[in-house]
Amino acid sequence: MKKFLLLMIVTLLLSPIRSLASENTVPSGMLVRDIEKTVDEIMDKYIGKEIPGAAISIVKDGEFVLLKGYGQSDIDTKSPVDPEKTVFEAASVSKVYTWSAIMQLVEQGKLDLHEDIKEYLPKDYLNLEFNKKITLLDLMNHTAGFEDKAENLLTYQPEKLIPLKDFLTNKNQPKQVFEPGTVISYSNFGTSLAGYIIERISKRPFAEYMQEEVLEKLQMENSTFEQEYDHMANILNNKSNGYEKQGDQFVPMERVYVNDAPAGSLNTTAKDMGNFMLAHLDKSQTGTYQLFEQKETLSTMHEQTYTVNPNLPGVAHGFWERFSGDNRVIEHSGNLVGFTSQLALVPDQNFGLSILTNVADEATGIRTDLITALVGEAEKPLQVSPSENDGVVQGTYRMARGIYSNFLSILPIISNGDIVVSENAKGGIDVKIPGEKETFQYTETNPFFYERVINHKTILDKSGMDTNQLAFEVDNEQKVTKMSFGIVSDFTSVKTIDRVSFNMILISICLLAFFLYTLFFLFNFIRRFIKARKEPVRKLSKGYVTAAILANTGTIVTLNIIILFVRFMSDNFQILSPLRIHLFVNWLLPLATIICTYFILKNLKHATPSSKVLQLFPVVLCILFSIILSQFHLFF
Numbered sequence: 001m002k003k004f005l006l007l008m009i010v011t012l013l014l015s016p017i018r019s020l021a022s023e024n025t026v027p028s029g030m031l032v033r034d035i036e037k038t039v040d041e042i043m044d045k046y047i048g049k050e051i052p053g054a055a056i057s058i059v060k061d062g063e064f065v066l067l068k069g070y071g072q073s074d075i076d077t078k079s080p081v082d083p084e085k086t087v088f089e090a091a092s093v094s095k096v097y098t099w100s101a102i103m104q105l106v107e108q109g110k111l112d113l114h115e116d117i118k119e120y121l122p123k124d125y126l127n128l129e130f131n132k133k134i135t136l137l138d139l140m141n142h143t144a145g146f147e148d149k150a151e152n153l154l155t156y157q158p159e160k161l162i163p164l165k166d167f168l169t170n171k172n173q174p175k176q177v178f179e180p181g182t183v184i185s186y187s188n189f190g191t192s193l194a195g196y197i198i199e200r201i202s203k204r205p206f207a208e209y210m211q212e213e214v215l216e217k218l219q220m221e222n223s224t225f226e227q228e229y230d231h232m233a234n235i236l237n238n239k240s241n242g243y244e245k246q247g248d249q250f251v252p253m254e255r256v257y258v259n260d261a262p263a264g265s266l267n268t269t270a271k272d273m274g275n276f277m278l279a280h281l282d283k284s285q286t287g288t289y290q291l292f293e294q295k296e297t298l299s300t301m302h303e304q305t306y307t308v309n310p311n312l313p314g315v316a317h318g319f320w321e322r323f324s325g326d327n328r329v330i331e332h333s334g335n336l337v338g339f340t341s342q343l344a345l346v347p348d349q350n351f352g353l354s355i356l357t358n359v360a361d362e363a364t365g366i367r368t369d370l371i372t373a374l375v376g377e378a379e380k381p382l383q384v385s386p387s388e389n390d391g392v393v394q395g396t397y398r399m400a401r402g403i404y405s406n407f408l409s410i411l412p413i414i415s416n417g418d419i420v421v422s423e424n425a426k427g428g429i430d431v432k433i434p435g436e437k438e439t440f441q442y443t444e445t446n447p448f449f450y451e452r453v454i455n456h457k458t459i460l461d462k463s464g465m466d467t468n469q470l471a472f473e474v475d476n477e478q479k480v481t482k483m484s485f486g487i488v489s490d491f492t493s494v495k496t497i498d499r500v501s502f503n504m505i506l507i508s509i510c511l512l513a514f515f516l517y518t519l520f521f522l523f524n525f526i527r528r529f530i531k532a533r534k535e536p537v538r539k540l541s542k543g544y545v546t547a548a549i550l551a552n553t554g555t556i557v558t559l560n561i562i563i564l565f566v567r568f569m570s571d572n573f574q575i576l577s578p579l580r581i582h583l584f585v586n587w588l589l590p591l592a593t594i595i596c597t598y599f600i601l602k603n604l605k606h607a608t609p610s611s612k613v614l615q616l617f618p619v620v621l622c623i624l625f626s627i628i629l630s631q632f633h634l635f636f
Contacts, residue, residue, distance in 0.1 A: 024060060027327045027349040028376040032065050035374070039066060042369045047071040050364040052243050052250050053081040054357040055088065055270035058374070059277050061350050062287060067271060073240035073358060075250055083270040087222060087239045088356035090273070091334025093341045094225070094266035095191045097276070099140055099318030100291055100301070101198050101214055106136075107297040110201050113137045120197045127170035134180045136197070139190040140318040141306035142488075145178035146187045147404045153188065154256045154337065154573040158228055164196045164206055167259045175405040183482065184308070184315070184490045185400040188263040191318075195262025206262055218279050218289045220272035225265050227257045235267055242338015244360045253338035253360065264336060270356055273343060277352030280345055302330060302347050309471035311449045312486035319345075320487040322466045325376025333464030335361055342367045342464060346375060363462040378468060382453050386427035387444040393472045394423045396499050397483045397491035406576060407564070407583065410632035413503050414565075419491055421483070428453065431470070435459045440467075448472040460485075503628065510625040511558055517551035517618060543603040546596045547615040553592040554622055560585045561634065586634050593622040 024032040035058060047054060053071035057064065069081030105111040111120070116133035118126070128134070130145065138144040152172060155161065166172075174189050195206045202209045207225040215223050222234050229235040243250040258265040279289035285298055292298050304321065307314025313321035319330035322344070331344035340362035343354045353374060355367065371377075397419045403409050412418065420432040428443035429450060436459055442450035449471045460467050465488055473482045484490040496502055564582035568574070600615045607615060629635055 024065075026058075026060060026065075026374045027346045027351050028325065028372075028374050030374065032060060035066050036068070038373050039068070039370070042366065042373065043070045045369070046364050046366045050245060051357050051359045051362060051366065053086075053240060054355055054366075055081050055083040055086055056353075056355045056370075057083065057270040057274035057277070058354075059274050059281065059352045062278060062282065064274055067274060069270070073238075075241070075243070075252075081240070082238070085222060085234075085238045085269060087235050087267050087269055088341065088358060089242065089264075089334075089336045089339035090266040090268050090341050090356065091264050091336035091339055092188075093273075093332050093334040093343050093354075094262065094264045095334075096318055096332045096343065097210065097214055097225075097266060098191055098195050098198070098262040100280075101210060102136060102140070102194055103297055103301050103317065104213060104292060105198065105201055107292055107294060111136060111197070113140075117193065117197065120200060121193075125169065127173055127176075129176040130179045132180045136194065137305055137317075138180050139187075139194050141181075141315045142184050142186050142190060143178075143181050143306060144187060144190045145176045145180050145183065145185065146189050147174045147177045147185070148187070148401050149174035149189060149403065150573050151576050152259055152573065154258055156254050156256055158257050161227055161257050162259050164192065164199060164261060168192055168196055177404045178400065183400050183492070184306070184484065184488070185402075186488050187401075188260045191263040192260040198262070207265075214291070215272075217291070218272070218275045220268065220275055223266065223268040223272045225261055225267075227261065227265055229267065238269075239267070240339075240358045242336075242358050242360065244338060250359070256337045258336075264334065268356075270354065273354040273356065274352070277343065277345060277354060281347060281350050281352055283347075283350075302345075308473060308482075308484040308486055308490065309449055311446055312469055312471050312484065313466060314486050322371075322487075323378065323468070324371055325378060327375050329371070329375060333367070344371060344375070351375075361463075363459055365457060365462045367464060368457050368461050377455060382443055382445070382451055384424075384427040384441065384443045384453055389444055389448055389472075390423045390427070390429050392474075392478065393429060393448065393450075393480050393483070394421050395480060396420050396494040398494045398498075399489045400482070400492050401489035405633065407632060407634045408568070410634070413500050413507075413632075416500050416504075418494060418500050419483070433458050433460060433467070442470065448474060506624060506628060510554070510621050510628070513617070513621050514551055514554035514558055514625075517548075518555045521548040521551065541603065541607065541611070543600050543607055543611065543615045546599045546603075547618050550592055550596040550600075550618040550622055553588055553596075554618070554625060557586050557589045557625075557629075561629075583635055586629055589622055589629065590626045590635075593619065593626060596622075 039056060047070045052075055053073050055069045058066040067083045069083040069086060071081055073079045073081050073086045106113055113136045115135060117136060134144045178185060198209055199206050210225045224232060224235055242253040244253055275289050279291045283295060285292050285295045301317045304314050304316050313323055316330050320332060322329040322331055327346050327349060329344050329346050334341040338358060338360050340357045340359060345352045353370060398412055402412060417434050422430050424430050424441055428441050430439040430441055432439045440458060441453040443453055445451050451469050458467050465485060467485050470483055470485050472480050474480050480493055482490045482492045560582050564579060567579055597619050600619060604612060
């Protein structure tokens with residue numbers, strides 16, 4: 001009896017010590033027991049104000065530590081978000097599922113990451129600009145060199161869904177604009193190519209393979225890659241509405257169907273996302289949720305496969321890297337019509353976080369707040385020290401991910417989307433990011449590698465990127481060729497004649513002059529018409545009439561271009577061929593310039609000096625404007 005009492009006393013005395021010793025923490029050092037309170041406080045800042053609803057799942061050491069819904073999945077019916085049942089669009093987070101499937105086939109010896117993808121595709125399936133092969137790793141790293149393309153990416157009509165094989169052919173293929181392996185340029189097309197390779201190798205439709213080999217294996221019971229899921233009651237009846245924030249209102253978005261399914265068609269829940277994270281954090285690959293037969297496949301998938309600079313984050317078989325505090329994070333975010341998502345893993349800490357929201361283009365800061373609180377952030381501020389490279393790297397840089405081969409190539413000019421780097425007089429560089437009122441100071445800590453001095457989150461960070469570090473790449477002549485944050489897209493150096501300011505000045509001069517000339521000729525016509533009712537007026541010279549025709553043609557073409565972009569903005573994913581009628585109309589300008597210039601020059605000798613200026617200036621304007629239109633593919 002005495003021994004029993006003694007044992008009980010010892011147990012009671014030691015139990016608090018055991019409890020404290022076994023208390024788990026997340027990578028930031030926060031106690032697991034404090035997670036829900038912290039997350040609740042973060043969510044309270046945004047839910048109902050900037051975001052209608054969200055679902056979050058957090059896993060640690062092989063189990064869920066938080067699975068919770070916030071806000072509403074349907075504002076009209078006030079339906080609450082259920083983290084186990086409410087279905088969201090995962091958008092581009094779908095890509096890491098596709099890359100996981102690729103790694104399954106690599107493990108089985110059916111695919112080689114270093115093989116030319118032509119070996120896995122039909123003959124002459126792609127139309128490439130470079131002789132260098134494209135590998136599966138290039139697709140994973142987004143370094144295959146393809147331009148961006150939104151045409152037919154999504155549709156609002158299910159009957160317009162295109163089979164993957166037909167959607168990806170060289171007829172619909174975006175142009176290859178960079179040599180493979182040289183530039184990060186985010187590509188939905190590249191991921192969808194990988195999905196089609198899965199189809200061909202497995203001899204099963206992509207969605208079927210993903211259902212059987214990924215979703216079912218991970219017991220993701222409320223998830224699907226199928227686009228027509230109306231027969232799936234668990235998906236259809238629990239699907240959240242998607243919204244867009246317009247002023248103070250949340251406007252419901254129309255349901256979309258995704259043609260590039262491997263890049264963004266997953267519908268899923270927070271619970272199912274948690275299962276996927278648990279599978280990716282199971283280093284032994286022997287647990288309940290298992291993706292691979294061999295643990296080595298998992299560890300390989302989490303290894304870095306590409307980086308612009310050894311000090312920068314990069315790509316890990318389709319995951320983007322991030323350095324948060326002392327932790328290496330592999331992650332992916334997604335945006336689709338009405339939805340935004342994020343998945344982040346810290347493999348070394350056996351920790352995972354996912355958030356699904358039902359608002360488009362979420363850039364509120366909720367994701368960065370969660371990463372900072374649960375994973376950590378780097379120590380700031382840094383000491384600024386001048387460098388001889390500060391002056392070398394200053395310049396203008398444009399996102400490599402873009403459209404190069406049609407009239408949408410003018411979008412970076414219209415949107416003023418360039419990053420401007422300038423030397424700071426006190427040392428370091430100032431970086432002006434589009435959409436930000438202030439500049440951000442960086443200091444060089446390694447050759448051509450810079451770190452942000454103050455850890456102030458930019459709009460790019462809030463959108464899912466990491467701009468804490470950046471690097472510049474130089475050629476053999478020490479000229480900067482590109483800038484990079486390491487992920488999503490590099491930024492290529494922009495020549496003066498291609499910069500926003502240069503082109504906007506020229507375009508503004510042309511448009512203003514056309515407008516003023518049109519007003520002048522219109523006013524003069526009305527004045528002459530009124531005068532002619534009282535007395536005869538002198539006949540207009542051929543040069544004057546020709547100059548009027550030329551200036552008015554410039555105004556007509558300008559209005560035509562405005563209508564073109566208004567039509568495009570009505571549906572960013574529409575087929576562009578019906579809009580090409582506007583490009584044909586634009587040919588009025590060079591044709592009118594050639595014809596009118598002939599008549600103006602023919603009659604110029606009879607004109608007064610002031611009349612010569614009046615006639616020749618429209619010629620110069622129209623030639624200049626024609627060159628600008630040609631540069632941005634507004635003729636073809």
